[in-house]
Amino acid sequence: MLRSKLDPNKRSIWQKMHIDLPLLLGLLTLMGVGLFVIYSAGGRDWDLIERQLIRLALALTVMLAVAQVPPLAYRRLSVHFYVVGILMLVAVLVMGTVGKGAQRWLDLGFMRFQPSEIMKLAVPMMMAWYISRFNLPPRLLHIIGGFLLLVAPTLLIAKQPDLGTSLLIASSGLFVLFLAGMSWKLIGSVAILGSAFAPVMWFFLMKDYQKQRVLTFLNPESDPLGSGYHIIQSKIAIGSGGFSGKGWLHGTQSQLEFLPERHTDFIFAVFSEEFGFTGILLLLVLYCFIIVRGMIIATRAQEAYSKLLAGSLTLTFFVYVFVNMGMVSGILPVVGVPLPLVSYGGTSMVTLLAGFGMLMAIGTQRRLLSR
Amino acid sequence: MPPKRITIRDHSAEANLFARRTVITLLGIVGLLCVLISNLYYLQVTRFQDYQTRSNGNRIKVLPVAPNRGLIYDRNGELLAENRPSFTLEVVPEQVEDLNQTLSELAALLQISDEDLEDFRQELKSQRRFKPVALKSRLSHEEVALFSANQHKYPGVSVEARLTRYYPYGETLTHMLGYVAKINKKDLQKLVEAGQEDNYAATYNIGKQGVEKFHEDRLHGQVGYQEVEVNNQGRIIRTLEFQPPTPGEDIILNVDVKLQRVIQGLMQGYRGSVVVIDPNNGAVLALYSNPSYDPNLFVHGISSKDYRRLLQSPDRPLINRATQGQYPPASTVKPHLALLGLDEEVITPQTRMFDRGTYRLKNVERPWRDWKKWGHGWVDVTKSIEVSCDTFFYDLAYRLGIDSISEMMVKFGFGDYTGIDLYEESDGNMPSRGWKRAKHNQPWYIGDTISVGIGQSYWTTTPLQLAKSVTVLVNHGTRYVPQLMRGRYVDGEIQLNAPRELSPLVLKHPQNWDVVLDAMYGTVNREHGTARKAFKDTKYISAGKTGTAQVISIAEDEEYDAEKIAEHHRDNAMYIGYAPYDNPQIVVTVAMENAGGGSSQAAPIARKVMDYFFENQPVESYAAQ
Numbered sequence: 001m002l003r004s005k006l007d008p009n010k011r012s013i014w015q016k017m018h019i020d021l022p023l024l025l026g027l028l029t030l031m032g033v034g035l036f037v038i039y040s041a042g043g044r045d046w047d048l049i050e051r052q053l054i055r056l057a058l059a060l061t062v063m064l065a066v067a068q069v070p071p072l073a074y075r076r077l078s079v080h081f082y083v084v085g086i087l088m089l090v091a092v093l094v095m096g097t098v099g100k101g102a103q104r105w106l107d108l109g110f111m112r113f114q115p116s117e118i119m120k121l122a123v124p125m126m127m128a129w130y131i132s133r134f135n136l137p138p139r140l141l142h143i144i145g146g147f148l149l150l151v152a153p154t155l156l157i158a159k160q161p162d163l164g165t166s167l168l169i170a171s172s173g174l175f176v177l178f179l180a181g182m183s184w185k186l187i188g189s190v191a192i193l194g195s196a197f198a199p200v201m202w203f204f205l206m207k208d209y210q211k212q213r214v215l216t217f218l219n220p221e222s223d224p225l226g227s228g229y230h231i232i233q234s235k236i237a238i239g240s241g242g243f244s245g246k247g248w249l250h251g252t253q254s255q256l257e258f259l260p261e262r263h264t265d266f267i268f269a270v271f272s273e274e275f276g277f278t279g280i281l282l283l284l285v286l287y288c289f290i291i292v293r294g295m296i297i298a299t300r301a302q303e304a305y306s307k308l309l310a311g312s313l314t315l316t317f318f319v320y321v322f323v324n325m326g327m328v329s330g331i332l333p334v335v336g337v338p339l340p341l342v343s344y345g346g347t348s349m350v351t352l353l354a355g356f357g358m359l360m361a362i363g364t365q366r367r368l369l370s371r
Numbered sequence: 372m373p374p375k376r377i378t379i380r381d382h383s384a385e386a387n388l389f390a391r392r393t394v395i396t397l398l399g400i401v402g403l404l405c406v407l408i409s410n411l412y413y414l415q416v417t418r419f420q421d422y423q424t425r426s427n428g429n430r431i432k433v434l435p436v437a438p439n440r441g442l443i444y445d446r447n448g449e450l451l452a453e454n455r456p457s458f459t460l461e462v463v464p465e466q467v468e469d470l471n472q473t474l475s476e477l478a479a480l481l482q483i484s485d486e487d488l489e490d491f492r493q494e495l496k497s498q499r500r501f502k503p504v505a506l507k508s509r510l511s512h513e514e515v516a517l518f519s520a521n522q523h524k525y526p527g528v529s530v531e532a533r534l535t536r537y538y539p540y541g542e543t544l545t546h547m548l549g550y551v552a553k554i555n556k557k558d559l560q561k562l563v564e565a566g567q568e569d570n571y572a573a574t575y576n577i578g579k580q581g582v583e584k585f586h587e588d589r590l591h592g593q594v595g596y597q598e599v600e601v602n603n604q605g606r607i608i609r610t611l612e613f614q615p616p617t618p619g620e621d622i623i624l625n626v627d628v629k630l631q632r633v634i635q636g637l638m639q640g641y642r643g644s645v646v647v648i649d650p651n652n653g654a655v656l657a658l659y660s661n662p663s664y665d666p667n668l669f670v671h672g673i674s675s676k677d678y679r680r681l682l683q684s685p686d687r688p689l690i691n692r693a694t695q696g697q698y699p700p701a702s703t704v705k706p707h708l709a710l711l712g713l714d715e716e717v718i719t720p721q722t723r724m725f726d727r728g729t730y731r732l733k734n735v736e737r738p739w740r741d742w743k744k745w746g747h748g749w750v751d752v753t754k755s756i757e758v759s760c761d762t763f764f765y766d767l768a769y770r771l772g773i774d775s776i777s778e779m780m781v782k783f784g785f786g787d788y789t790g791i792d793l794y795e796e797s798d799g800n801m802p803s804r805g806w807k808r809a810k811h812n813q814p815w816y817i818g819d820t821i822s823v824g825i826g827q828s829y830w831t832t833t834p835l836q837l838a839k840s841v842t843v844l845v846n847h848g849t850r851y852v853p854q855l856m857r858g859r860y861v862d863g864e865i866q867l868n869a870p871r872e873l874s875p876l877v878l879k880h881p882q883n884w885d886v887v888l889d890a891m892y893g894t895v896n897r898e899h900g901t902a903r904k905a906f907k908d909t910k911y912i913s914a915g916k917t918g919t920a921q922v923i924s925i926a927e928d929e930e931y932d933a934e935k936i937a938e939h940h941r942d943n944a945m946y947i948g949y950a951p952y953d954n955p956q957i958v959v960t961v962a963m964e965n966a967g968g969g970s971s972q973a974a975p976i977a978r979k980v981m982d983y984f985f986e987n988q989p990v991e992s993y994a995a996q
Contacts, residue, residue, distance in 0.1 A: 135380055135381075135385075136384075136385045136388055136389075137388060175396070178392060178396070179389060179392045179393065179396070180389075180392075181385075181388045181389075181392060233429075235414060235422065236422050236425045236426050236429065237426070238411065238414050238415060238422070239414040239415055239418055239419060239421065239422025239423070239425075239426075240419070240422040240423045240425070240426035240427075241415055242415055242416070242419045242423065243415060243416055243419070252426055252427075252429070252430045252600075253426055253429065253430075256429070256430050256600070256601070256602040256603060256608065257602050257603040257604075258429045258430070258602075258603045272411070272415065276415060277411060277412060277415040277416060280408075280411055280415075281408070284404065284407075284408070288400075288404070291400065292397075295393055295396075295397060298389075298393065299386075299389065299390055299393055302382075304380075304385055304389075307386075307389050308389075311389070311392075311393065311396075315396055315400075318400055322403055322404075322407065325407055325411075326407060329407070329410055329411055329414060330410075330414075331406065331407070331410050
C-alpha cells in the first residue's frame with residue numbers, strides 16, 4: 001500500500017500538482033466554517049465575507065505556489081531567509097511604524113509589512129537547517145547553538161512588543177530541538193532555567209499592558225468593566241452556549257455585541273456560543289485531523305531537514321489553536337493570537353498557508369530528494 | 372541514549388528517534404486537548420446554568436413602567452386633578468460624548484434657559500450616570516418637532532412623552548388637593564423605609580401636599596414591568612414581555628368645586644379661610660384658604676424665584692389657614708361653654724345676672740371688660756349667647772374652673788387633630804393646668820380661666836376644629852371625623868366611603884343641647900342677635916355665633932379703635948353657623964385675620980355661602996347617604 005503510493009508511475013493528479021488532498025480538504029473545511037462564523041460574528045456583513053474570501057484566495061494561491069518549490073531549495077534558502085528576517089526585525093525596532101501601542105510594521109511605501117511573519121517560517125527553517133547538519137540526536141554544543149539562533153528573533157519580537165508571536169516563534173524552534181532528539185536531561189534543565197527566567201521577564205521585558213493581561217487572566221473579576229471585560233464576556237458566551245449551542249446567528253453575546261473582538265481573536269467564543277460543546281468537539285476533530293496529517297507527512301519525510309521543518313510547522317499550528325482557545329476560554333492569558341483558518345483577516349493567514357505549502361511540498365516531493 | 376560518535380548518518384536510527392518524539396508530542400497534544408476540553412466541558416456543561424443566567428443578565432433588562440396616577444373628582448364628577456401628556460427633553464449622561472458641547476447646542480436650538488441648565492447640573496450631581504435627567508420640561512409641539520429633526524446629532528438625548536399632573540382649577544383647591552412634584556431625596560428615603568422603592572422605580576412625581584399626599588398610596592397605583600432585550604450600548608432591541616402597571620384609583624372628594632369657587636370669590640382681598648361641612652356625616656363640602664397659589668407651578672419644578680416669592684410673602688399663601696391657622700376661638704365657643712355650665716348645673720336656663728360692662732373678682736384690681744362698654748343689663752344664658760355678653764361668661768368660666776372646661780372642650784375636639792385626611796393640620800391648644808405647667812412652668816391663675824370664658828387666653832383653635840365642634844353641637848353629641856374623600860371609582864362604579872363616626876358626647880341632661888342651639892338661633896333671628904343684620908331676609912332659617920378675637924391684648928382703660936391700630940394687629944373676625952335650623956345640612960365656619968368684627972365681616976360671608984348653597988343646590992344632593 002505504502003509502496004504503491006511511492007511508486008512514481010502511480011502518482012495521482014494531486015501529487016503531480018504537489019497538493020496533499022487530505023490536508024487541503026481539512027484546510028478548506030475549516031475555512032468554510034470560519035466564513036460561517038465570521039458572517040454571524042460580523043453582524044451579517046457581506047463585505048467582511050468578501051474581503052475574507054479574497055484573502056483566503058490569496059493565501060491559497062501562495063500555498064500552492066510554495067508547494068511547487070522543492071524542499072531542497074528551502075533548505076538552501078534557510079540561512080538567507082533567517083538573516084534577512086533578523087535584519088528586518090532590527091529595522092522595525094529602529095524605524096518601524098507604531099500601531100496599537102506596538103512597533104511591528106515596516107512601511108515599504110506601497111504596503112505595510114510585518115517582518116515577524118517571515119520569522120514564523122524562517123526560524124523553523126533555520127533551526128531545522130542548523131540541527132540537521134549534525135548527526136541526531138544533537139549534542140549539547142549544537143543545542144546551545146540552536147538556542148542562540150532562537151533567542152535573537154524571540155527577544156526582538158518580544159520587544160516590539162508582540163508576546164503572542166514571539167511565543168509562537170520560540171515554540172517553533174523548541175519543537176525542532178525536541179523532535180531532533182534533545183535529551184530529556186537537557187529539557188529538564190532548560191525548563192528549570194526557563195522558570196528562573198520568568199521573573200526576569202516580568203520585571204524587565206514585559207510592558208505594563210502585558211503584565212495587566214496576566215493579572216487579569218489570574219483574576220478577571222477584579223476589573224469586570226476594564227481589562228477583565230473581554231475574558232468575562234468571552235466565558236459567558238462560551239458557557240451560555242451549553243451542550244448544543246444557541247444556534248447559528250442566535251448567539252446573544254455576539255449578536256448584541258457584548259463580546260469584543262468577535263470576528264477576530266475571540267471568534268472561538270462566538271463559535272462556542274452558537275454551536276455549543278458538540279460543535280467544539282467537531283471543530284477540534286478538524287484541527288486534529290490537520291495536525292495528524294502534518295505529523296504523518298513529517299514522519300514520512302526521508303530527510304532530517306524536512307522532518308524537522310514539517311514537524312515544527314505542524315506543532316506550531318497546534319500551539320496556535322491551543323493558545324487561542326485557551327485564552328478565549330480563560331485558561332491562558334490574553335495574547336493576541338487569532339484562531340488559525342477561522343479568525344477574520346490578518347497577514348498571519350498568508351504566512352500560515354505558506355507553511356502548509358511547505359508541508360505539501362515536503363509531502364509530495366519526496367521522490368525528488370537526494371539522500 | 373549515549374551519544375554515538377559516528378560520521379556516517381544512521382538514517383533509520385534518526386527516523387526511529389523522530390518517530391518516538393512524534394509519538395511523545397502527539398501524547399502531549401492529547402494531554403493539552405484534554406485540559407482544554409475539560410475546561411470547556413466545565414464552562415458549557417457543568418456551569419451552563421450559571422453562564423446562561425449571566426448571559427441573560429447581559430441582554431435582558433427589566434424596565435419599570437410607571438402606573439397612571441389616579442384622577443380626582445369632586446362630588447359632582449368635576450375633574451379636579453388630571454393627567455396630561457407632557458414632553459420632556461431628557462439626557463442620559465452616560466451616553467453623551469461631550470456633555471458641555473451638547474448642552475450649549477441644545478440650549479441654542481431649543482432656547483433652554485440658564486435656570487433650566489443650572490437645575491440640570493444640580494440634578495446631574497445626584498443622579499446615577501445611566502439614569503435620564505430632565506433638561507427641559509413642557510416642550511411645545513414645535514420644540515418637539517424641531518428636536519426630532521435634529522435628534523441624530525445628539526445621541527443620549529431624547530424627548531420623552533409622559534403623563535403629568537394638571538390641576539384645571541388652579542388656586543381654587545390648592546390647600547385641599549395639594550400637588551405632586553418631583554421625588555426628592557427625602558421622599559426616596561421614606562419610600563425605601565416603606566419598602567415602596569421598587570413600586571416607584573418609574574415614577575417621577577409624588578404627592579407633596581394635601582389629598583395628593585395623604586392619599587398617595589391609592590392614587591399612585593402599582594408599577595408595571597417591561598422585559599426588553601438590549602445590546603451592549605443599552606439600546607432596546609425588542610420587548611420580550613410586558614406586565615402592564617395597575618393604575619392608581621380614581622377618587623372622589625366631598626368637595627363641591629362650584630361652592631369652593633364661590634367661596635374663593637368671597638374671600639378675595641382677605642387673609643382667612645372658610646370651611647363647609649355636612650354635619651350628617653362629616654363630609655367637607657368646601658375648605659378654602661386665602662390667599663392661595665397655583666399648584667401647577669410645582670408639578671414641573673417651581674422656579675426658585677417663584678418659590679421665594681411665595682415663601683416670603685407676608686400673606687403666607689403656603690399656609691392652609693383652614694387647618695393650620697391657629698386662632699383664639701373668641702365668642703364662637705360661648706355655646707359650648709354654656710352647654711357645659713348647664714350640664715354641670717352651674718347655671719340653669721333661668722339663671723340671670725346684671726351686666727354693668729365689667730367683671731371684677733375679689734382682691735383683683737384689674738377688671739375684665741365686656742365688649743359693650745356700658746354692659747347688657749339683665750341677661751340669662753340665651754341672651755348672653757345672642758348678644759355675646761362677655762361678663763356672663765367670665766362669671767361662668769370662674770364658676771366652672773379650668774379643669775372642667777378643659778375636659779369638656781377636648782371632647783368637642785379642641786386642642787387635638789380633627790382626623791381629616793390631610794397631613795397639613797395643626798392641633799391648636801386647649802389650655803389646662805398641666806399644659807401651662809409643662810409649657811410655661813407656671814401655675815394656672817384664676818385670671819387665665821376668666822379669659823378662657825370668652826375663648827381667649829391660651830386657647831387657640833383651627834377653623835376646621837371649630838367647624839367640627841359645631842357639628843357635634845348640631846348633632847346633639849354625635850361626632851364625625853371631617854373627611855375630604857367621599858369615595859372612589861371601582862370598575863366604573865362609585866363606591867362611597869362610610870362616614871367615620873367617633874363615640875358620641877353624652878350629656879347628663881340631653882335637653883341642654885336645645886337650649887344652646889336655640890340661643891344660636893336667636894343670635895341670627897332674634898331682635899338683639901349679633902348676626903341678625905347679616906342674615907336679614909334669608910329664605911332659609913339658620914343659626915350661628917359670631918366671634919371677634921383680640922390679636923393683641925388691650926389695656927383695661929383703652930378702647931379698641933380699628934383705624935388706629937396697625938392692620939396686622941386688628942381683630943380677627945370669626946363666625947360659626949349652620950342651616951337649616953331644624954334640619955341642619957351644612958355647618959359653615961369663617962375665620963378672617965385682622966378683618967375686624969365677626970358680625971360685620973365674617974357673618975356676611977357665611978350668609979353668602981349659605982345663600983349660594985340653598986339657592987343653587989338641591990338640598991337632597993347633600994343629604995346623608
